[in-house]
Amino acid sequence: MGDDELAELRRRRMEEMRQQQMGPGAAEAEMERRNEAEAQIRTILTQILEPEARERLNTIRMTKPEFARAVEQQLVMLAQSGRVKSRISDAQLKQLLSQLVPQKKDFNITRR
Template identity: 65%
Template sequence: MGDDELAEIRRRRMMEMQQQAASQQDEAERQRQYDAQIHSVLMQILEPEARERLNTIRLTKPDFARSVEQQLVMLAQNGRIKNKINDEQLKVILKQVTPAKREFNIRRKG
């Protein structure tokens, strides 16, 4: 393998790495814009106490919070939310969305 071939391989690899970095930056920017849009909609449809509750949930269960946020945004976009959601209404929504917990009883024989 000659020096020219090595230089060509390095050049190609460098171009690939630059393209990957640009792609990751584009994806990160799209994610930031998406998050900003969700935040904007939530500011419009949630009262401060409800936003605070959702932020607290986000700290302990980020995936669940994101799911609830997406559902709230969809409801708002479909025109199903007429007034701002207060804390009590959000509690009701959270109870409806929360999956039922399974309870296990272990019994010993003998």
């Protein structure tokens, strides 16, 4: 079992334990609150992203959901702080993504 799988199992188990402690009504309220927050994020992203940029973000969400969530949070924070003056184009989103992705180190091994 990989570290990612183990972490996901732990997260699920902790969530189950939290829901059992809260009771049935609290779990439903938590889900409703979470759905409301996601709807607000989607609304803000629709307002600040052009369609091409939104498509790119959706593609990223399918391959790297955690990274996409981090990018969405960053974009929402920029919008709420008033730093976004106009809609973000696909080129601008690419530039933002290149800044957020950690640079990979390249190793060259030469044999003698």
